[in-house]
Amino acid sequence: MHPTYPPEPWRIKMVEPIRLPTPTERREALLDAGYNTSLLRAADVFIDLYTDSGTNAMSDRQWSDMMIGDEAYAGSRSFYRLENTIQQYYGYPHVIPTHQGRGAENILSRILVKPGSHIPGNMYFTTTRTHQELNGGTFHDIIIDEAHDPADEHPFKGNVDLAKLDRLIKDVGAEDIPYVSLAATVNMAGGQPISLANLAETRELTAAHGIPIILDAARAVENAWFIRQREPGHADHSIARILAEICDLTDGACMSAKKDSYANIGGWLAVRDPDLAERARNLVVVYEGLHTYGGMAGRDMEAVARGIEESVEHDNIRARVEQVAYLGDRLIAAGVPVMRPLGGHAVCLDAAATLEHVPRTEFPAQTLAAAIYLDSATRTAERGAVSAGRDPVTGDHRYPKLELVRLTIPRRVYTRSHIDFVADSVINVHNARATIASGLTFTHEPSVLRFFQGRFTPADRMVQSRT
Numbered sequence: 391m392h393p394t395y396p397p398e399p400w401r402i403k404m405v406e407p408i409r410l411p412t413p414t415e416r417r418e419a420l421l422d423a424g425y426n427t428s429l430l431r432a433a434d435v436f437i438d439l440y441t442d443s444g445t446n447a448m449s450d451r452q453w454s455d456m457m458i459g460d461e462a463y464a465g466s467r468s469f470y471r472l473e474n475t476i477q478q479y480y481g482y483p484h485v486i487p488t489h490q491g492r493g494a495e496n497i498l499s500r501i502l503v504k505p506g507s508h509i510p511g512n513m514y515f516t517t518t519r520t521h522q523e524l525n526g527g528t529f530h531d532i533i534i535d536e537a538h539d540p541a542d543e544h545p546f547k548g549n550v551d552l553a554k555l556d557r558l559i560k561d562v563g564a565e566d567i568p569y570v571s572l573a574a575t576v577n578m579a580g581g582q583p584i585s586l587a588n589l590a591e592t593r594e595l596t597a598a599h600g601i602p603i604i605l606d607a608a609r610a611v612e613n614a615w616f617i618r619q620r621e622p623g624h625a626d627h628s629i630a631r632i633l634a635e636i637c638d639l640t641d642g643a644c645m646s647a648k649k650d651s652y653a654n655i656g657g658w659l660a661v662r663d664p665d666l667a668e669r670a671r672n673l674v675v676v677y678e679g680l681h682t683y684g685g686m687a688g689r690d691m692e693a694v695a696r697g698i699e700e701s702v703e704h705d706n707i708r709a710r711v712e713q714v715a716y717l718g719d720r721l722i723a724a725g726v727p728v729m730r731p732l733g734g735h736a737v738c739l740d741a742a743a744t745l746e747h748v749p750r751t752e753f754p755a756q757t758l759a760a761a762i763y764l765d766s767a768t769r770t771a772e773r774g775a776v777s778a779g780r781d782p783v784t785g786d787h788r789y790p791k792l793e794l795v796r797l798t799i800p801r802r803v804y805t806r807s808h809i810d811f812v813a814d815s816v817i818n819v820h821n822a823r824a825t826i827a828s829g830l831t832f833t834h835e836p837s838v839l840r841f842f843q844g845r846f847t848p849a850d851r852m853v854q855s856r857t
C-alpha cells in the first residue's frame with residue numbers, strides 16, 4: 391500500500407536531537423509568531439519543512455574540505471576550485487561569487503534592469519521579482535497556463551508559453567527586455583521542470599531578437615533529473631550531461647548554492663559575456679565582498695564546490711526526488727489535494743481546495759500552515775496570496791491562482807519515519823478541515839516580502855484548534 395521508497399545512499403554519522411513540543415507549547419508558539427510559520431523559533435519546530443534552502447545535511451567530504459578552506463582575502467585557492475567546478479559542471483566561463491542567490495540577483499538586476507524594463511519569466515520568484523521591481527522593471531509571467539492549474543498533469547509545467555513571450559516582445563519591444571529570466575525548476579509552481587525542447591525553442595525566439603536568457607539555476611540538477619525521467623531521448627544520459635545541456639542554452643545564471651549544491655550558504659552569478667562579467671565584478675565588491683569570495687568564507691566555497699560534484703551523482707539526486715514523491719504519493723492516496731505532478735523539492739498542498747470554506751481574503755494557505763503546525767509542530771510555508779504581495783501600481787493584494795502550502799524537504803536530513811509522521815499529520819488536518827472555522831487577517835503587514843515578517847490574527851478571532 392505504501393509507495394516505493396529507495397534506501398538512502400548515505401548513512402548517519404552525526405545526529406542532531408529534535409523534540410516534539412506539547413500542544414500547549416505549540417499554541418503559545420504560534421500566537422507568539424503571529425500565526426506566521428516564518429516567525430516561529432526553530433526550537434519550537436519538530437519537523438522543519440519550511441524550506442530546503444541552506445538546510446541541507448553536508449557530507450563528511452564537504453566537512454573535511456571545509457578544514458582546508460583558504461581564507462585569503464584576495465585570490466583564495468578555494469575560489470579557484472569553486473570557479474573551476476562551476477565552469478566544469480555549469481559551463482559558464484565567468485564566475486562571480488555571492489553570499490547567496492539574492493546577492494547574484496541584486497548585482498544582475500542593478501546592471502541590466504532600469505525604469506521601463508520588462509522582464510519575462512516562467513512564473514515569478516519572490517526575491518528575483520523584488521530585485522527587478524526595485525530597479526524599476528516590470529515582471530511578466532510567460533509560463534504555460536497549465537502551471538497555474540494544480541490538478542493538470544503536464545510533465546513540464548515549467549515550460550514557457552512561446553505565444554505569450556512573442557506577444558510581449560511585440561507589445562513592449564525587444565530593446566526594453568534586458569533578459570528573459572528562466573527558472574529550472576520553478577519554485578513557485580512547486581518545483582516543476584522545464585523541458586530541454588521548450589528551452590531550445592525559447593532560445594530560438596529570444597536569439598532572433600537579441601535577448602539573452604538568464605537561468606535561475608537553484609534547482610537545475612533536479613530539473614535535469616525530470617528531463618532524464620520524462621523527456622524522450624534522455625533516459626540514458628547522465629545528470630551532469632543534461633545539466634550542461636540546460637546551461638548551454640542560456641547566457642548566464644544566478645545560483646543559490648543553498649539548494650542543489652548541498653551547502654548551508656553560498657551563491658554565484660555566472661555569465662558568458664566578458665563585459666557583463668567585468669561590470670558584475672565591479673559591483674560585487676560594493677555589495678558582497680571581493681570578487682574572489684563575494685561574501686563567502688573560503689571554507690564555504692570548498693563546501694559548495696564539493697556539493698556541486700555530489701549533486702549530480704545519480705543515487706543522490708534519485709533519493710532526493712523520490713523521497714519527495716513518497717510524501718506526495720501518501721497524501722494523494724489519502725485524498726489530500728496536492729499540486730500535480732509532484733515537484734522536485736516540495737509537495738504543495740492545494741490550500742484553496744482543502745479550505746474551500748475560507749475566502750481568499752482570509753489567506754487559506756497561511757491558515758492551513760498554522761493548523762498543521764498546531765497538529766504536529768511540522769513547519770511548512772505559505773506560497774499563495776501572502777507571498778504574492780501587493781501590486782506595486784494598484785496597491786491591491788495579488789491573488790495568484792495557486793494558493794499553496796509548501797512542504798519542502800531538506801536534502802539528506804529526514805528519514806522515512808519523519809516523512810510518515812508528516813504525512814499522517816497532514817492527513818489528520820485535512821480530514822478535520824471543517825473544524826477550522828475561519829481564516830487569518832493581517833495585524834502587521836511589511837511593505838516588501840511581507841510573508842517573512844507579517845503577523846496575523848484569526849479573522850473571527852477564534853480559530854478552533856483540534857489539540
Ligand SMILES: *Cc1c(COP(=O)(O)O)cnc(C)c1O
Pocket residue numbers: 443490491492493515517518573577606608609645646647648649656657
Ligand atoms: C532560494 C531561491 C533564490 C534566492 O536564493 P537565496 O540563496 O535564498 O538568496 C532564487 N531563486 C530561486 C528559485 C530560489 O529557490
